[in-house]
Amino acid sequence: MLFDLDGTLFRTESLLETVHRRVFETLREEGLYTAPEPPIERLLGSLGMLLEHIWMRVMPDGSPEAHARANDLLLRYELEELEAGIGDLYEGVPETLQALHDRGIRLFVASNGLESYVKEVPRLRGIGHLFEGFYSAGEYETATKADLVKILLGKHGIRSAWMVGDRSSDVEAGNRNGLFVVGCDYAGFRREGELDGSDAVIHRFSELLGLLEEAAGKK
Numbered sequence: 001m002l003f004d005l006d007g008t009l010f011r012t013e014s015l016l017e018t019v020h021r022r023v024f025e026t027l028r029e030e031g032l033y034t035a036p037e038p039p040i041e042r043l044l045g046s047l048g049m050l051l052e053h054i055w056m057r058v059m060p061d062g063s064p065e066a067h068a069r070a071n072d073l074l075l076r077y078e079l080e081e082l083e084a085g086i087g088d089l090y091e092g093v094p095e096t097l098q099a100l101h102d103r104g105i106r107l108f109v110a111s112n113g114l115e116s117y118v119k120e121v122p123r124l125r126g127i128g129h130l131f132e133g134f135y136s137a138g139e140y141e142t143a144t145k146a147d148l149v150k151i152l153l154g155k156h157g158i159r160s161a162w163m164v165g166d167r168s169s170d171v172e173a174g175n176r177n178g179l180f181v182v183g184c185d186y187a188g189f190r191r192e193g194e195l196d197g198s199d200a201v202i203h204r205f206s207e208l209l210g211l212l213e214e215a216a217g218k219k
Contacts, residue, residue, distance in 0.1 A: 001100060001208075002149060002179070004165030005111040006047045007187035008090075009097075009205075010121050013044055015087030019077040026073055032066040033059060044189040048145075048167030050112050050137055075114050082124045089125050090186065092206035099209055101130045106156070110149050112169065114138035132156070145173035153177060164208065171197045182211065 006012040020040045027033040038058050046054040051074075055067040062070070081087060101107060107130055111118045118136040122128040135152045142148040149163065163174030166184040168191075174181035175197055183195030185203050195201055200211055 001105055001162045001164055002108045002110045002152065002174075004048070004145075004167065004170050004184075005109055005113060005118055005121060007166035007189065008164060008170075008184050009093050009109070009127070010125070011088045011090050011187075012047055013040075013189070015078060015081055016040060016043060018081055018086060019074065022077045023070055023073045027066060027069060030069070032069055033062050035059070035061060041189070045191070047189070048112060048165075048169050050143070051114065071114075075117055078117055079120055082120060087121070087125075089127070090205050092204060094125075094127055096206050096208055097127055097130045100212075103212075106158070107131045108152055108156075109134045109136075110145065110152055110163075110173070111135070112137040112145055112148070145169040146176040149173040149177050149179070166195075168194045168196075171195060174198075180215075182208065 003009055017040060020043055021037070024033065024037040042058050043054070046057045049057070051071055052067070055062065055070055059066065097107060109118060109122065109131055113136055115136045115138040118138070119134045122131060122134070133152065133156065135148055137148055140148055140151055142151065153161065161179050162182055163170055163179040164182040164184065165171070166187045171181050171183060181198045183198030183201040184205070185195060185201050186205070202208060202211065
């Protein structure tokens with residue numbers, strides 16, 4: 001099983017509420033962005049996109065220098081807040097992942113985020129040891145989630161897998177790579193129709209186990 005991170009395993013808004021404020025306070029102090037702070041909903045609604053596209057949406061009036069600095073600040077403040085204990089996994093994530101792992105299912109993370117963030121969130125929240133690998137657009141410099149997933153599958157010789165995520169990029173990545181796609185409809189900041197094309201949709205993370213039982217029963 002391949003999992004997206006933000007909005008799938010990690011309740012990102014529980015971290016970004018603080019980080020968003022800190023990023024724009026620093027940009028203002030450094031004179032790089034003096035317009036009013038954009039609403040956090042704009043950032044949350046952009047999760048799943050590549051960072052360069054996120055900042056174009058969050059602050060379209062910002063300079064390239066402001067966007068580049070925001071990238072650095074976002075990662076720095078995310079890691080600081082994570083180390084301080086800020087930010088939560090969704091309910092049932094540790095227990096469900098452990099159950100999947102105990103069944104011998106190989107688990108991976110595939111995210112459009114930065115390398116350090118994608119590796120540190122699972123480690124700092126006590127689930128890192130359950131995964132065989134962490135794949136990020138930041139590390140592999142991929143233009144799409146579909147490209148990232150293709151690399152992951154090729155590196156590990158995987159022919160059959162599930163793609164689990166909450167954004168259209170996850171659905172596209174799964175469909176383009178011939179995977180069974182599970183859409184996660186519990187994050188609260190997805191767009192209408194975002195999960196169209198999923199093979200199944202769950203409303204709680206723990207529902208994955210039931211889906212697995214159903215799939216096993218059909219074989």
